[in-house]
Amino acid sequence: MNSVRIEDAVKRFGSTRALDGVSLEASEGITGLLGPNGAGKTTLLKVLATVMSLDSGSIEIFGRDPSRHRHRLDIRRRLGYMPQEPGFHRSFTAFEFIDYVAILKEMTDRKARHAEVDRVIALTGLEKVAHKKIKALSGGMRRRVALSQALLGDPRLLILDEPTAGLDPEQRLRFREVMSRLGEERSILLSTHQTEDVAALCPRVIVMNHGKMLFEGTPKDLREVARGSVWFSEARAPEARLSWRTGEGVHRNIGTAPPGANLVDPSVEDGYLLLLGDEAFIEAAWRRSRQCAGRPWFTGRYR
Amino acid sequence: MSWHVEPEMLEAYAHTAIDDAHAYSIEAHLVSCGECRAQIATLGDQKELETLWTEINGAITVPTPGIIERGLLRLGVKDHVARLLAATPSLSVSWLGGLILALGFAVTAAHLSSRGFLMFVVLAPLLPLAGVAVAYGPRVDPTYEIGLAAPLSSFHLLLVRASAVLTTSGGLAFVASLALPQKDWAMVTWLIPSLGLTLASLALTSVISPLRAATGLAFVWVSGSALALYYAANTAATAEDLFGGIVQLVMVLVTVASVALLFGRRGSFERGVRH
Numbered sequence A: 001m002n003s004v005r006i007e008d009a010v011k012r013f014g015s016t017r018a019l020d021g022v023s024l025e026a027s028e029g030i031t032g033l034l035g036p037n038g039a040g041k042t043t044l045l046k047v048l049a050t051v052m053s054l055d056s057g058s059i060e061i062f063g064r065d066p067s068r069h070r071h072r073l074d075i076r077r078r079l080g081y082m083p084q085e086p087g088f089h090r091s092f093t094a095f096e097f098i099d100y101v102a103i104l105k106e107m108t109d110r111k112a113r114h115a116e117v118d119r120v121i122a123l124t125g126l127e128k129v130a131h132k133k134i135k136a137l138s139g140g141m142r143r144r145v146a147l148s149q150a151l152l153g154d155p156r157l158l159i160l161d162e163p164t165a166g167l168d169p170e171q172r173l174r175f176r177e178v179m180s181r182l183g184e185e186r187s188i189l190l191s192t193h194q195t196e197d198v199a200a201l202c203p204r205v206i207v208m209n210h211g212k213m214l215f216e217g218t219p220k221d222l223r224e225v226a227r228g229s230v231w232f233s234e235a236r237a238p239e240a241r242l243s244w245r246t247g248e249g250v251h252r253n254i255g256t257a258p259p260g261a262n263l264v265d266p267s268v269e270d271g272y273l274l275l276l277g278d279e280a281f282i283e284a285a286w287r288r289s290r291q292c293a294g295r296p297w298f299t300g301r302y303r
Numbered sequence B: 001m002s003w004h005v006e007p008e009m010l011e012a013y014a015h016t017a018i019d020d021a022h023a024y025s026i027e028a029h030l031v032s033c034g035e036c037r038a039q040i041a042t043l044g045d046q047k048e049l050e051t052l053w054t055e056i057n058g059a060i061t062v063p064t065p066g067i068i069e070r071g072l073l074r075l076g077v078k079d080h081v082a083r084l085l086a087a088t089p090s091l092s093v094s095w096l097g098g099l100i101l102a103l104g105f106a107v108t109a110a111h112l113s114s115r116g117f118l119m120f121v122v123l124a125p126l127l128p129l130a131g132v133a134v135a136y137g138p139r140v141d142p143t144y145e146i147g148l149a150a151p152l153s154s155f156h157l158l159l160v161r162a163s164a165v166l167t168t169s170g171g172l173a174f175v176a177s178l179a180l181p182q183k184d185w186a187m188v189t190w191l192i193p194s195l196g197l198t199l200a201s202l203a204l205t206s207v208i209s210p211l212r213a214a215t216g217l218a219f220v221w222v223s224g225s226a227l228a229l230y231y232a233a234n235t236a237a238t239a240e241d242l243f244g245g246i247v248q249l250v251m252v253l254v255t256v257a258s259v260a261l262l263f264g265r266r267g268s269f270e271r272g273v274r275h
Helices: A041-048 A069-076 A094-104 A110-123 A139-151 A169-182 A195-201 A219-225 A268-276 A278-291 B007-014 B020-032 B034-040 B046-061 B067-074 B079-086 B093-112 B114-123 B126-133 B144-148 B154-177 B191-204 B210-231 B239-243 B245-264 B267-271
Strands: A004-013 A016-026 A029-034 A056-061 A079-082 A157-161 A187-192 A204-209 A212-217 A230-233 A240-245 A251-255
Touching: A004 A041, A016 A041, A016 A056, A016 A204, A016 A212, A029 A041, A029 A195, A041 A056, A041 A157, A041 A187, A069 B267, A079 A139, A094 A110, A094 A139, A094 B079, A094 B144, A110 A139, A110 B079, A139 A157, A139 A169, A169 A187, A169 A195, A187 A195, A195 A219, A195 A268, A204 A219, A204 A268, A212 A219, A212 A268, A219 A268, A240 A268, A251 A268, B007 B020, B007 B034, B020 B034, B067 B079, B079 B154, B093 B114, B093 B126, B093 B154, B114 B126, B114 B210, B114 B239, B126 B154, B126 B191, B126 B210, B144 B154, B154 B191, B154 B267, B191 B210, B191 B245, B210 B239, B239 B245
Parallel strands: A029 A187, A029 A204, A079 A157, A157 A187
Antiparallel strands: A004 A016, A004 A056, A204 A212, A230 A251, A240 A251
């Protein structure tokens, strides 16, 4: 049985359609949501986490209708949710905060609750900072605290909104390890800007933009979108829709390849960029330029 | 480590065949003695030992809670309720300090003039109203969204926090009123308006945002009181005249209507309150 089923979901904010006729089904395994800012990923995840209702369309989670009180409660008992911008009671320690959320998850027995808090702390590798105040933790550590609270109670459905944002490479690898283990026996829906995470983790990927689903398939399928459209050249190819100089000094081009072009195997990011076009490219380039300490390394029409 | 637990004692401990006093003493020793820990690992039922270790570990690693939480625990509040309340902004030390300061000024003003007493009656109901407004909701509770996605009833959480805020604010205002110059029933004329305004703000929170509800009600209360004070400026009207009879009756009706609306619309809190 599908854990999640949404049909023709519409959510408006004023004149903006954050969700514009989205339909999807998800069962066990990890589904990655990709899309630029404002694509509708967060709205979709909020709806699935039962914290936002739809204007029209239907939704079922574990065969339950979240608009009905009893059903919503049943869903929430099997749900773990990490919002995009999780808030913290900063005077709490990491342990106290996770313990607080455990109480919100109806764990009232102190011993059992503390054992569960210890379990998720160990799962996310927070043992050394468990008794530090949250206000003293780094952004990456706080993200892990937010992830820990989502894992409380071993939920059957995990909804994670940009869980890898702000994590350093080592933390991201640990996150992937934890997720791949958890994804074997439950449904995980996660949104991300990192195509590497999707390629490494998600058997299924959905690309969204302007509230619509543009693509649904495997990471391999997404790579195939760019098959025959990615090539290397010494200089920026005029035919290229998107072009940037790589660390090796050659230009990686995406677009309609000229005859005899040095075609290369496309990546998930190539497929994503080609699918979304200019908008995604600008965002990816901006993000990377920030990682390069303000020295944009990409070339092309947006420089 | 200069001494170790005798093997017979350790064996008895491993099989939980020992009195509490000796068990506590051994546990205290085990925390710092690796040799005895290694010894006990070879004895007794492993599952039972794991349970024991979980308990010991829990006791030594869980940090001391904050001052508010400790106070609540001492008052006999259950530990999970105390933690829920410790996360309430209007039950923080700084908020309570501000409350005491405001009441201190109001009592001082009451001693300086008869108008000062009236100011106390106007101010006191605003304190729980403000406290409840910042006790729950998307703008004031950083974990609001996580809490909404959790199974614990949001309505239940709201009531627990509002009750605690009402009790602390009302309690402090009552203590302050004992220091007022007037020693008749007029010194508690603020009590029913406090209840009415706080419950009205909770009921309105099912329709509008908590901050808007509290701000609107505070405006109505202060404006009404200011008008009453203005028209009574040249008379010998007392607090009983201005805030007695009719005002008390109206506030009782507001309280009853608010309770009815609040419980009638409790389902709306589970879907989330407005920002």
